[in-house]
Amino acid sequence: MGRAPCCDKANVKKGPWSPEEDTKLKGFIEKNGTGGNWIALPHKAGLKRCGKSCRLRWLNYLRPNLKHGEFSEEEDRIIYNLFAAIGSRWSIIASQLPGRTDNDIKNYWNTKLKKKLLGITSTSQRKAKPQQPYPDQHDLLFPSTHHQEIHLPTAVSQPFAPLIPDQHPLQHLPYQYHGTTESNGSMISFSIDQGCSSSDGNCTTTQLNYGNYGGVKDDRLIFSGGGFEIESTALEYSYEEEIKQFLISNTTVSPWIQSLNSISDHKNWKDHKGM
DNA sequence: AACATAAGCAACCGCTCCGTT
DNA sequence: CAACGGAGCGGTTGCTTATGT
Numbered sequence: 625m626g627r628a629p630c631c632d633k634a635n636v637k638k639g640p641w642s643p644e645e646d647t648k649l650k651g652f653i654e655k656n657g658t659g660g661n662w663i664a665l666p667h668k669a670g671l672k673r674c675g676k677s678c679r680l681r682w683l684n685y686l687r688p689n690l691k692h693g694e695f696s697e698e699e700d701r702i703i704y705n706l707f708a709a710i711g712s713r714w715s716i717i718a719s720q721l722p723g724r725t726d727n728d729i730k731n732y733w734n735t736k737l738k739k740k741l742l743g744i745t746s747t748s749q750r751k752a753k754p755q756q757p758y759p760d761q762h763d764l765l766f767p768s769t770h771h772q773e774i775h776l777p778t779a780v781s782q783p784f785a786p787l788i789p790d791q792h793p794l795q796h797l798p799y800q801y802h803g804t805t806e807s808n809g810s811m812i813s814f815s816i817d818q819g820c821s822s823s824d825g826n827c828t829t830t831q832l833n834y835g836n837y838g839g840v841k842d843d844r845l846i847f848s849g850g851g852f853e854i855e856s857t858a859l860e861y862s863y864e865e866e867i868k869q870f871l872i873s874n875t876t877v878s879p880w881i882q883s884l885n886s887i888s889d890h891k892n893w894k895d896h897k898g899m
Numbered sequence: 900a901a902c903a904t905a906a907g908c909a910a911c912c913g914c915t916c917c918g919t920t
Numbered sequence: 921c922a923a924c925g926g927a928g929c930g931g932t933t934g935c936t937t938a939t940g941t
Contacts, residue, residue, distance in 0.1 A: 640909070640935080663926065679927080680910065715929060730930075731908055 637672045641681055645671060649678055650686045658682075684725045691723030695732055703729060703737060 637645075652669035659665065662675035671678065684690075695703075699721055706717045712733075714726035721729065 638911075661926080674911090675926085676912090676928090677910075683928095684909075712930070726929075727909075734931095735907055 635672065636666075636674045636677070638674075638677070641685075645673065646681070646686060649673075649681060653682060653686075680727075684727045689723055690725065695724075695737075699724070700737060700740075703733060707733065 641649075648669055648671055652665070656668070658679075659668075662679045664675070665671075666673045666675055666678050669678070673681075702720055703717060706713075706720060710716060712730070714730045714733075718724055718726040718729050
């Protein structure tokens with residue numbers, strides 16, 4: 625048995641909203657609130673729209689205090705960091721960016737930020753990574769530091785600034801993981817040896833940095849405020865899925881990530897850390 | 900100037916989650 | 921405990937605008 629549709633598709637308007645519809649919806653919600661029932665709202669407001677459509681229009685466009693226009697570099701960094709930590713959970717990412725909607729961030733990521741991070745220009749879908757990182761890419765991730773040659777295991781990049789320090793919901797949690805490789809406060813640095821090419825003798829080393837504010841929510845350990853930097857002389861430049869593999873694949877990081885994912889509650893986490 | 904292509908973004912679709920009955 | 925139904929979410933679509941040829 626399939627689900628009943630949320631509204632009568634034959635009798636609802638679809639497509640772009642007119643200014644009149646916007647005015648009706650905004651006026652109604654400002655006067656009456658949503659009433660906790662989006663399905664009933666369009667009828668009450670005199671709109672021939674699906675409740676879901678009204679909700680989306682309100683949340684993404686009409687509600688007060690929405691920010692439109694260019695994203696700041698700080699916002700870029702937050703998005704990068706959270707995407708690296710939790711993936712495409714846009715609503716959670718949006719919750720860290722006051723005035724931005726999940727839809728906004730999703731669109732921004734898909735159309736601009738992803739390409740910026742990966743150094744893909746408008747005319748090429750994929751291209752080899754240059755010898756040096758793109759300046760804007762590096763600056764986004766490490767705004768307050770100058771670039772250094774990384775010779776592992778001694779070099780450790782500077783940590784990220786904390787993620788909205790005074791507002792981070794997990795800020796109060798006492799757990800901080802200190803990696804076995806290198807750590808600096810909340811920052812963990814891993815080195816991944818990608819091996820050397822027999823043909824040209826070039827060796828590839830990847831430095832992966834990961835900030836961690838561990839916490840437990842809904843029986844899952846979650847973490848955010850991280851990010852990654854990849855330094856390599858021979859890596860194929862690739863899409864974010866491939867980059868994310870650095871977080872979960874068979875590298876130095878893998879056991880750590882997997883152990884985090886396997887920890888299901890507060891007590892286990894403390895036990896794991898010997899607390 | 901006209902057309903083609905790419906980029907940007909609003910909106911829709913279908914799924915999952917979760918509260919209620 | 922299962923079924924139902926609404927809210928919310930992420931992926932995708934398709935229209936509009938910008939840019940290139």
